[in-house]
Amino acid sequence: MMEMPIVPFLIIFPVIMACLMFVARAENVRRVLAFSGAVVIMAGSVVLAVQWFMNGSKLMTLYVETEVADHCILAAEILLMCVVTFLSFKYRKYWVCLLSIIPTCAMVWYELSGSKGLAPEDVMVRSDGIGLLSGVVGEYHIYIDRLSVLMCLIVGVIGGLIAIYAIGYMQGYHNHHKDVEDRSYYFMTILFLFLGAMFGFVLSESLLWIDFFWELTSVCSFLLIGYTREEEAIHNSFRALWMNLFGGCALAVGILYFALQYGTVSLHVLVAMGEAKEFGAATIAVALIAFAALTKAAQLPFSTWLIGAMVAPTPSSALLHSATMVKAGIYVLFRLSPAMHGTTTEAMIAFVGGFTFLATSLMAIAQSDGKTILAFSTISNLGLMVACAGVGHPETIWAGVFLMIFHAISKSLLFQDVGATENSLHSRDVEDMHGLIYILPRLGMFMFIGIAGMFLAPFGMLISKWSALRASVDERNIILVLFIVFGSATTSLYWTKWMGKLVSHTHLTEAKMNDVTKPTETLSLSVHAVLMVLLCMLFPLLSSIYVNPLIKEMFGKATGVLPDNILVVLVAIILLVFAVPIISFVYSRKMTFNRKGAYMNGVNTGDDRSFVDSFGERKTLWLSNHYYKDLVGSRKLMKPSQIFTVSVLIVMLVIIIGGAIV
Amino acid sequence: MSMTEIILVVCYILFAPLLGGLLDGIDRKISARMQRRVGPPLLQPFYDVVKLFSKQVIIVSRSQIFFLLSYFVLIVLTGAMFFAGTDILLCFFVMSTGATFLYFAGMVTSTPYSTMGANRELLQMLAYEPAVLLTCVGFYLAEGTFNVSEIATSKYSAILYLPGFFIAFVFILTIKMRKSPFDLSTSHHMHQELVKGLTTEMGARNLAIFQVTEWYENVFLLGVVGLYIVNASYYSLIAVVLVVLFTFFLEILIDNTSARVKWDTMLKLSWGVTIFTAGINLIILMIIK
Numbered sequence: 003m004m005e006m007p008i009v010p011f012l013i014i015f016p017v018i019m020a021c022l023m024f025v026a027r028a029e030n031v032r033r034v035l036a037f038s039g040a041v042v043i044m045a046g047s048v049v050l051a052v053q054w055f056m057n058g059s060k061l062m063t064l065y066v067e068t069e070v071a072d073h074c075i076l077a078a079e080i081l082l083m084c085v086v087t088f089l090s091f092k093y094r095k096y097w098v099c100l101l102s103i104i105p106t107c108a109m110v111w112y113e114l115s116g117s118k119g120l121a122p123e124d125v126m127v128r129s130d131g132i133g134l135l136s137g138v139v140g141e142y143h144i145y146i147d148r149l150s151v152l153m154c155l156i157v158g159v160i161g162g163l164i165a166i167y168a169i170g171y172m173q174g175y176h177n178h179h180k181d182v183e184d185r186s187y188y189f190m191t192i193l194f195l196f197l198g199a200m201f202g203f204v205l206s207e208s209l210l211w212i213d214f215f216w217e218l219t220s221v222c223s224f225l226l227i228g229y230t231r232e233e234e235a236i237h238n239s240f241r242a243l244w245m246n247l248f249g250g251c252a253l254a255v256g257i258l259y260f261a262l263q264y265g266t267v268s269l270h271v272l273v274a275m276g277e278a279k280e281f282g283a284a285t286i287a288v289a290l291i292a293f294a295a296l297t298k299a300a301q302l303p304f305s306t307w308l309i310g311a312m313v314a315p316t317p318s319s320a321l322l323h324s325a326t327m328v329k330a331g332i333y334v335l336f337r338l339s340p341a342m343h344g345t346t347t348e349a350m351i352a353f354v355g356g357f358t359f360l361a362t363s364l365m366a367i368a369q370s371d372g373k374t375i376l377a378f379s380t381i382s383n384l385g386l387m388v389a390c391a392g393v394g395h396p397e398t399i400w401a402g403v404f405l406m407i408f409h410a411i412s413k414s415l416l417f418q419d420v421g422a423t424e425n426s427l428h429s430r431d432v433e434d435m436h437g438l439i440y441i442l443p444r445l446g447m448f449m450f451i452g453i454a455g456m457f458l459a460p461f462g463m464l465i466s467k468w469s470a471l472r473a474s475v476d477e478r479n480i481i482l483v484l485f486i487v488f489g490s491a492t493t494s495l496y497w498t499k500w501m502g503k504l505v506s507h508t509h510l511t512e513a514k515m516n517d518v519t520k521p522t523e524t525l526s527l528s529v530h531a532v533l534m535v536l537l538c539m540l541f542p543l544l545s546s547i548y549v550n551p552l553i554k555e556m557f558g559k560a561t562g563v564l565p566d567n568i569l570v571v572l573v574a575i576i577l578l579v580f581a582v583p584i585i586s587f588v589y590s591r592k593m594t595f596n597r598k599g600a601y602m603n604g605v606n607t608g609d610d611r612s613f614v615d616s617f618g619e620r621k622t623l624w625l626s627n628h629y630y631k632d633l634v635g636s637r638k639l640m641k642p643s644q645i646f647t648v649s650v651l652i653v654m655l656v657i658i659i660g661g662a663i664v
Numbered sequence: 665m666s667m668t669e670i671i672l673v674v675c676y677i678l679f680a681p682l683l684g685g686l687l688d689g690i691d692r693k694i695s696a697r698m699q700r701r702v703g704p705p706l707l708q709p710f711y712d713v714v715k716l717f718s719k720q721v722i723i724v725s726r727s728q729i730f731f732l733l734s735y736f737v738l739i740v741l742t743g744a745m746f747f748a749g750t751d752i753l754l755c756f757f758v759m760s761t762g763a764t765f766l767y768f769a770g771m772v773t774s775t776p777y778s779t780m781g782a783n784r785e786l787l788q789m790l791a792y793e794p795a796v797l798l799t800c801v802g803f804y805l806a807e808g809t810f811n812v813s814e815i816a817t818s819k820y821s822a823i824l825y826l827p828g829f830f831i832a833f834v835f836i837l838t839i840k841m842r843k844s845p846f847d848l849s850t851s852h853h854m855h856q857e858l859v860k861g862l863t864t865e866m867g868a869r870n871l872a873i874f875q876v877t878e879w880y881e882n883v884f885l886l887g888v889v890g891l892y893i894v895n896a897s898y899y900s901l902i903a904v905v906l907v908v909l910f911t912f913f914l915e916i917l918i919d920n921t922s923a924r925v926k927w928d929t930m931l932k933l934s935w936g937v938t939i940f941t942a943g944i945n946l947i948i949l950m951i952i953k
Contacts, residue, residue, distance in 0.1 A: 498764050
């Protein structure tokens with residue numbers, strides 16, 4: 003068997019980096035260390051991809067004997083439980099620790115007493131792919147295929163860039179927030195730890211390991227959200243913690259139930275058994291793990307934790323929203339999707355995802371704070387991905403994978419950009435970004451690219467939506483079709499509104515603002531923007547050389563998702579969209595024209611900013627977008643949608659579990 | 665791409681503005697007669713556009729032309745893709761992108777009426793987009809393909825399966841063609857000839873470009889109406905012409921007999937009609953097909 007030393011390196015190195023960050027209190031040293039560490043992580047994920055590719059891009063299963071690692075993880079699990087217990091006592095949220103103690107104790111009990119390993123003759127569900135018949139069933143711990151390599155690349159490259167960005171950002175942050183104690187070392191520590199946890203999560207095959215890394219990401223995000231230690235931050239961080247730990251409980255129950263029934267903790271055996279649809283315990287486990295993934299992916303009714311997470315400094319939001327945390331939920335759902343296809347779990351997940359897509363995109367319309375819009379849009383977009391995974395059709399997974407890639411890059415870009423803009427503009431309200439493209443040209447441009455990547459043709463989101471729609475029609479999922487149709491209309495609305503603000507002419511063009519963006523921030527932003535544009539241009543290629551094989555790997559059959567004629571049209575549109583502005587720029591340069599003042603239904607005072615009305619009074623002009631707060635505000639919609647989804651989830655889970663047991 | 669399709673695309677690019685302008689002229693003539701006026705000559709829209717092109721360029725914002733030209737190119741592309749028989753969903757996606765550029769063209773000036781009109785244009789997009797996407801879903805369910813040329817050459821007319829979708833589409837056509845009661849974005853003020861919402865700050869060449877783009881778009885939209893009717897038999901083309909003309913007349917009639925509504929009424933009405941007619945049609949279709 004091939005050994006890949008890069009795999010443990012990717013998991014352990016960020017942890018070492020975290021320790022170094024904690025120790026290195028001298029700021030200059032820490033900055034250099036963090037920068038090089040982030041570069042090494044990025045390089046590491048690329049090395050993993052290349053090495054794996056050189057080996058013929060085959061499935062790889064590694065590490066059958068892992069006693070030492072098992073013990074380390076066991077110890078870390080207990081340590082994690084202690085941390086949670088300590089903090090929940092410190093901040094008097096006593097009951098939260100129960101959500102950690104109970105599943106951890108159950109897991110520890112199973113690991114110390116449980117029988118592991120599985121006789122091959124017990125489960126012979128599927129003869130292809132994961133070697134169920136080869137006799138090594140369920141004994142390896144690491145599993146590498148296209149999906150996990152893709153996840154590693156996202157975590158490594160985007161996560162690494164966010165770490166680089168954080169170096170400069172934290173400096174600017176503490177210049178503006180003098181009241182917050184400077185614990186940048188702590189922030190960087192958690193940041194790196196988080197990356198390590200994510201690598202472990204996406205590479206693990208053993209469900210016990212997955213459970214541990216799951217809890218680790220929950221606790222890391224909790225610590226990041228509570229960074230400022232302000233009351234709101236603490237409140238929000240505990241909300242994030244309990245919601246994610248609650249999901250973790252469902253995960254633990256699912257895993258243990260499955261493990262006790264069949265004596266294996268292999269994720270792929272679980273999926274294969276779920277696919278066969280004859281094993282009740284597998285069905286229950288799949289449903290519970292999928293439910294847990296909903297909490298992680300911040301779907302309704304658990305969306306509030308991600309919205310509350312914005313109180314933390316921007317790099318942590320960027321991390322939670324793009325490269326880590328929420329993507330972990332999506333990753334699990336993708337893994338489970340073959341098992342969910344055609345079951346009640348599918349209906350549950352697809353419904354909740356579709357509903358979240360529509361409901362949160364409606365709520366996003368009413369927001370004017372940049373970060374809040376981004377948070378709602380993340381949840382909404384994740385909803386679409388969850389729905390794609392839930393349907394479990396090869397085509398929807400194709401769409402979902404692309405949504406995930408595009409979303410990771412553009413969301414990370416947007417969060418970082420809003421953060422940098424806030425440092426320069428002292429506001430992150432969209433209303434204050436009027437004419438940003440002229441005031442802070444670089445940041446405005448990046449923001450424009452990021453938003454365009456989220457929804458405009460010819461960018462990939464659109465194609466994903468196209469195939470999601472087609473697949474849900476194929477699956478005859480009426481309700482999902484309606485969710486997608488209405489949801490994409492509302493999604494366009496809030497993005498377009500924001501973009502319109504950016505391009506609006508400001509009358510302060512002469513007053514260009516001072517761009518205080520640090521070089522590391524600019525570096526990260528530029529790389530993101532370049533990646534975004536490259537992805538848009540190359541995504542047909544990416545589809546054929548990477549994503550199509552990925553689908554084949556998962557479902558055992560290939561689908562030609564993207565017909566050739568569409569591809570041709572797409573390339574044409576891409577060229578046009580890039581060509582038109584250039585042509586019209588050249589054209590308008592040669593144009594001779596006279597300027598005139600704006601029509602104001604009063605006497606324009608000459609600067610287009612104020613007018614004299616019919617009573618001879620001078621009025622100043624103030625332009626604002628519409629927000630329809632009383633119609634679609636989150637205060638109005640959040641509670642009802644939560645109640646609705648809670649009841650849907652309870653009913654569906656009862657049906658699934660009851661049906662499987664009886 | 666077959667020969668017919670190439671010819672269709674070339675015809676669209678060359679003659680759609682002529683047809684659109686002519687329809688505009690007919691529209692004005694009929695509207696005038698409905699109001700007991702004589703009305704302008706049939707070719708008046710062309711005179712207007714020619715004059716606009718020859719006028720001195722006076723603008724509020726230099727970059728408006730960027731966005732208007734992008735709008736123009738994308739809408740022409742939409743129609744060209746449609747008549748080339750490609751994917752209908754993609755056509756509509758390109759159309760929405762074009763409409764977004766029109767919104768930017770309104771926003772970029774930062775002037776009160778133009779911005780207000782642009783905001784309303786955005787609301788209109790929100791109102792019509794679900795029906796438009798559902799139209800595509802309907803075609804896909806009825807004919808098993810998104811491909812326009814395959815839909816057009818199917819054995820039976822799509823409308824047999826899609827009466828509800830057709831009603832929803834004609835309903836939002838009123839929004840798309842900027843007809844009362846849903847002409848919110850381009851009318852806003854009592855002196856409508858002078859202040860026209862989104863287009864308030866467009867003058868001379870810019871306004872001419874906007875006008876010609878509208879013609880292109882109208883021809884495309886009526887083409888979609890025709891797609892509901894057309895089938896493999898050539899005789900169906902007669903029905904197409906009749907239905908398209910009737911739909912057009914219906915829009916003029918609605919325009920002249922209704923008063924403009926507020927934005928929330930428009931949104932509720934169009935979403936309500938979409939869910940009710942297209943939604944029920946969708947459910948039935950999914951069950952039987």
